[in-house]
Amino acid sequence: MSKPSVLIIGGGVFGTSTAYHLAQRGYTNVTVVDRFAPPSRDSAGTDLNKVIRADYPNPYYAKLGLETLSVWKDPESLFKGLYRETGWIMGGHQETNQWLENAKILADKTGREGVEYLSKEQMKKRWPALTGDFPDWTNLYSPRAGWVPSGQALLRMAKAAEDMGVRYITGASGQIKTLVYDQDNTCKGAVAVNGQYHSADKIIVSAGAGLPALLKGARTDVKAETSVICVIQLEPHEIEKYNGIPIIDDFEQGKDGMATDLNFRICPYPNTGNLIIATAGSNHGFKFLPVIGKYVADLVEDKLDAGLKDLWKWKFGEKPADFQDPHPYPRRDLEELTGWKGRNAPAGGKLPWTWSRSRI
Template sequence: MAKPSVLIVGGGVFGTSTAYHLSLRGYTDVTVLDRFDVPSKDSAATDLNKVVRADYPNPLYTKLGLEAMDVWKNPHSIFSGMYRESGWIMGAHDMTRGWLESARNVAEAAGRKGVPSGQAVLRMANAARSNGVKYSCGDAGYVRKLIYEGNTCRGVITADGSEHFADLVVLASGSNTATLVEAKKESEAQSSVICVIKLEPHEVEKYKDIPIVDDFEQGIIFPPDEDGLIKLCSCRTVTNYQNNRVLGASILHSLGDYPDDGCPKEIEDELRQFVREMIPELADRPFISTKLCWDALAGDLNFRICPYPESKNLFVATMGSNHGFKFLPVIGKYVVDMLEGKLGKDWADLWKWKFGKVPDDFQDPHPYPPRDLAELTGWKSRNALGNGKLPWTWSRL
């Protein structure tokens, strides 16, 4: 019996991993549509590097994290050479001290490492292409509308006016999801703010072995990469309710549309104070580039890998909730299980559509509420004023 055709909207972590695992299971008609080529400018994973960890209080995520780490570390996997051993320092203040204690107990066994995230998505996408998956980008991949026949989703319309049809449509559309389906109660686009410092050649040796420094209330400092770039990430996130076309929803402020927009002044001040406490001599270095790194967050911070409840033949694999990248090697396997009706009950309950409901005992590890982009200053055309900016895309493998 022939496998169904599949359209995947979004070429980030969830979309790329799903495409790759579909190709491994014999699906021969799989198309990924994204406005941008891999790694997509709008994907949360299009970044210098990400932390790979398995320290979760929920044993299902710990199991998933350890499964992914086995692939990251495997010298024969498609990610060979990308996994970087690193030390790790966790920090907290009064608001997150309890979370720190519980996280430490798990983390001592699981550990944290680093992976060049944009390159990893590109490598997996190339493997999917080699297996026959088709990718379409530009206006031909920019999905603007879904096609329905009654209550059944039949396909999509892209910005060039083309219609694409498939037996199954999967929305792996991240922080753009609310532009395609009703998801205001389920998903909120939030952005972490990324700033990059370039070390002088003589400093690379000095700092090359620093650990990941993770403060739940302030931010994260990453070790330098092979180009001497140190990434800083704020733990204070940003929403975008006022500068978008979907009333009542927060959606991404696209890097593709606004490549020069970057770090708000208020968050820069907070990040510099954090660096001043950790590595004082780097606190006042100019940022060679900054970025708003958007992801879709569910209220309970769990993914949504499930049928979309209001339509037939339409599925979602999204809401990475700022912790999805590390599962890139394996998450697509679970999406395919869901499409085939084989997803285990524990996973299905964890990742089902919850209509905005959040458990009464839910605790957010980052306690400060997000601020809306419209309330902040200094971010418009921020990168155009600097000495240079990163392309946030990679061709090297």
């Protein structure tokens, strides 16, 4: 029996991984549409680097984290040579210490060695380059965490997908303006800004922060949000000084599709036929690039694990009773920021794209 054709809207983390895994399963008619060629500038995953870790209070994500870590570390995998194991220090505060504690409890239960709390004195003794006061920090150290150059990883996977026959349509033909439905509210395809019509047997929307613009009703569960990121270019003597210290993440504080409960949305879109949502990385989705498409493919083939179905279902804005936000701080609209004009943002607010392409 022949496999259905698949149209994937969005060439970021979820879209790229899904295309790759579908092609691996023998799908020969898979098309990814995006206004940018890989690695897509619209993707929250297209960046200098992203943290890779398995530290979660939720057992599903912790298990997926270990699965994806094994791929990142595999010297024979598609991503060989990209993973840097540096360790990771999670700095919690009063509002976030419970998240850390639950992550620590789960790490202990699953036998992950070396995950431990460190005092600021212990941190400074182990890494003398750390000289700050770290006021009121609760520090959870995870030694097996690390980072990867994320733009390069996305590009590798997209190229591998293309090598297996996946077709990428970019530019005005790949920038989707609207979805098309029949009289029964079944999604049949999508129209690009230049008027080109794309259709397929299966439609998957992996548009990230662009999801609410395509589906107004999606705002119940997914919103476009940005996080404040600071990138500092080190001088040569600073590189030598800080070489060997772990990643330090202060939980106090790119644009991404943020789910109301920070869980991905990998599910049929409610009250709509033939429309699958696979997006909402919620600032922690990139690490799963090697494996997340496998689970989207499972949903396409109606064999996704029941627990994951429940975790990633459409929730109409409701949060689970045990919801934990690692960043429980007020959100602000960009228009509230004094002097925000956007004119100083290079390349539409992202980093120069030659970086990801030149270091593959």
